[in-house]
Amino acid sequence: MRYWLFKSETSTWGWDQQVAKGDAGEEWDGVRNYQARNFMREMEVGDRGFFYHSQKDREIVGIIEVIAKAHPDSTTDDDRWECVDIKAVKALSTPVHLDAIKADERLADMVLVKNSRLSVQPVTDDEWRIISDLGGL
DNA sequence: GCCAACGTTGGC
DNA sequence: GCCAACGTTGGC
Numbered sequence: 001m002r003y004w005l006f007k008s009e010t011s012t013w014g015w016d017q018q019v020a021k022g023d024a025g026e027e028w029d030g031v032r033n034y035q036a037r038n039f040m041r042e043m044e045v046g047d048r049g050f051f052y053h054s055q056k057d058r059e060i061v062g063i064i065e066v067i068a069k070a071h072p073d074s075t076t077d078d079d080r081w082e083c084v085d086i087k088a089v090k091a092l093s094t095p096v097h098l099d100a101i102k103a104d105e106r107l108a109d110m111v112l113v114k115n116s117r118l119s120v121q122p123v124t125d126d127e128w129r130i131i132s133d134l135g136g137l
Numbered sequence: 138g139c140c141a142a143c144g145t146t147g148g149c
Numbered sequence: 150g151c152c153a154a155c156g157t158t159g160g161c
Contacts, residue, residue, distance in 0.1 A: 009159085033144075055159060098160080117143060117158050 003123040004039065004049035005112060006064060006086065015051050015061045018088045025067045025087030028120070029075045036120035040084045041070045049086065050123060050131065052112070058098040060131060062091040092135030106130055 006028060008014065018026065031037055047066040053059055068085035101107045107130060111121040123131075 007159095035144090058160075115143085116160065119158090 002042070002044070002047050003125065003128040004043065004047060004066075005052055005060075005121045005123050006049050007052045007054050007112075007119045007121070009055050010053045010057055014053065015088070015091065018051060018062070018064065018086070019091075021087065023067075023087055025085045027068075027071075027074060027085045028083045029073045031073070031083055031119060032081060033119060035118055037070075037080075037082055039120045039122060040082060043069065043084050045069060048089065048128075050128075051088070057095075059095040060092065060101075060135065061095045063089045063132075063137075065089050090137075092132075092137060094134070094136040096131050096134045100134060101131070104130065104134070 012030075028040070031040065043066045045066055045068065049064050049066070050060045051062040051064050053061055064086040066084050067087050070082040070084050072079060073081040073083045098112070101110060102113060107113065107127060110123070110127055111118055115121075
């Protein structure tokens with residue numbers, strides 16, 4: 001199983017909305033970036049990911065699970081774009097803020113730090129463990 | 138609100 | 150196939 005990070009601006013699609021979808025989940029649509037799309041193509045059902053709020057909040061708030069492999073993005077007719085479906089698994093008891101991630105030298109190589117604009121990113125096993133710990137899980 | 142970083146587009 | 154111009158993202 002691999003780990004990922006999904007980034008969304010709170011006002012566009014927030015954690016609360018994701019939770020409201022329950023186990024049915026929702027497709028992670030709207031991605032128009034090849035790198036991000038390619039990562040989604042690599043995802044398998046059962047993979048897990050962090051849910052990050054960009055811009056105003058700038059913190060990881062929860063954990064999601066991939067429930068469907070990449071398929072055409074229903075929000076466009078352009079067949080270049082695909083997305084996976086994800087569902088909320090649980091919220092972190094303590095959200096992990098970007099400041100805390102930057103302050104932890106073990107997380108210095110995270111894509112979130114190095115390429116903050118990429119909206120779907122891979123997370124290493126170590127990073128997953130460290131952030132889960134910081135998040136109180 | 139600003140601006141740096143980055144990705145995409147399109148003319149050549 | 151290169152690269153300038155442009156648009157968008159997201160941290161600050």
